[in-house]
Amino acid sequence: YDDSETETRPPVVTIMGHVDHGKTSLLDAVRKTDVVRGEAGGITQHIGAYQVRSPLGGLITFIDTPGHAAFSSMRARGAKVTDIVVLVVAADDGVKPQTIEAISHAKAAEVPLIVAINKIDKPGADPQRVRTELLQHDIQVESMGGETLEFEVSALKGTGLKELLEGIQLQAELLDLRADPEASAEGTVIEAKLDRGRGPVATVLIQRGTLYNGEIVVAGAEWGRVRALISDDGESQRDAPPSTPVEILGFNGTPEAGDRLAVVESEARAREIVDYRARVKRERLAARAAG
Ligand code: GTP
Ligand code: NA
Numbered sequence: 001y002d003d004s005e006t007e008t009r010p011p012v013v014t015i016m017g018h019v020d021h022g023k024t025s026l027l028d029a030v031r032k033t034d035v036v037r038g039e040a041g042g043i044t045q046h047i048g049a050y051q052v053r054s055p056l057g058g059l060i061t062f063i064d065t066p067g068h069a070a071f072s073s074m075r076a077r078g079a080k081v082t083d084i085v086v087l088v089v090a091a092d093d094g095v096k097p098q099t100i101e102a103i104s105h106a107k108a109a110e111v112p113l114i115v116a117i118n119k120i121d122k123p124g125a126d127p128q129r130v131r132t133e134l135l136q137h138d139i140q141v142e143s144m145g146g147e148t149l150e151f152e153v154s155a156l157k158g159t160g161l162k163e164l165l166e167g168i169q170l171q172a173e174l175l176d177l178r179a180d181p182e183a184s185a186e187g188t189v190i191e192a193k194l195d196r197g198r199g200p201v202a203t204v205l206i207q208r209g210t211l212y213n214g215e216i217v218v219a220g221a222e223w224g225r226v227r228a229l230i231s232d233d234g235e236s237q238r239d240a241p242p243s244t245p246v247e248i249l250g251f252n253g254t255p256e257a258g259d260r261l262a263v264v265e266s267e268a269r270a271r272e273i274v275d276y277r278a279r280v281k282r283e284r285l286a287a288r289a290a291g
């Protein structure tokens with residue numbers, strides 16, 4: 001790794017899989033295992049990304065399934081947001097088209113995959129069939145002699161979640177994920193919207209450095225001075241360190257998912273960058289129109 005990336009950072013995990021295989025249920029169940037968070041502020045999710053503490057003590061950042069299309073468009077734009085993909089496969093349904101799609105996304109992004117065989121509580125559950133089907137798509141799980149971590153879980157009953165979270169943390173330790181919290185912040189916009197009361201609201205994953213309230217940021221064609229940083233449990237923060245998902249208020253316009261965020265030293269510099277990007281975009285459009 002890069003020597004300047006000094007501190008271990010939490011892994012960023014995306015959950016993927018076929019429709020109705022239990023992605024959202026699994027995320028909800030995982031959130032409920034975070035007892036501390038549960039006691040402090042309930043389990044209400046304020047933004048499309050959040051952190052939980054694994055049973056081994058480390059933090060894990062989950063990004064709520066951005067959908068495969070959003071995932072690949074971010075990747076196409078060079079935004080690498082995920083460190084680990086958790087592939088959810090329903091034990092009563094097996095490998096399906098979107099399972100296969102998720103496998104190819106993870107492969108193309110060169111991101112390690114962890115298999116969660118879900119719905120093992122169901123009478124028709126056949127986890128062994130899932131393993132065999134995965135093998136046909138070059139995913140060899142540990143119990144089949146391979147290296148891909150696998151966990152039998154039930155999002156409904158809460159079975160196997162502790163093991164899954166431990167597995168994610170272990171996989172993260174192998175990846176030796178690091179970032180320099182002293183650097184000026186860099187990140188990626190996960191989602192953004194125009195809120196009637198609050199103006200443009202961008203959910204950003206901070207990937208490097210620490211973002212501080214009051215700093216001037218540029219993301220894609222928009223800039224602003226950070227007026228508030230709001231964490232996944234709805235609390236205002238003074239700063240956001242690496243791997244933290246955070247809502248940013250203060251943008252003058254609404255950036256787009258996949259836009260890269262950077263801190264700049266002045267409003268003048270922010271305007272310069274945004275004006276330059278707007279000009280490049282206009283020229284590109286004009287050139288395209290001219291054939
Ligand atoms: P999409 O976002 O629509 O692709 O679906 P999803 O993958 O998020 O699945 P979701 O969590 O919505 O679950 C689909 C259905 O499966 C719901 O009716 C869940 O209650 C059910 N379900 C999810 N996990 C389990 C499980 O472990 N056991 C059982 N029995 N049912 C489950
Ligand atoms: Na569903």
Ligand code: MG
Nearest residue numbers: 022023024025
């Ligand atoms: Mg869902």
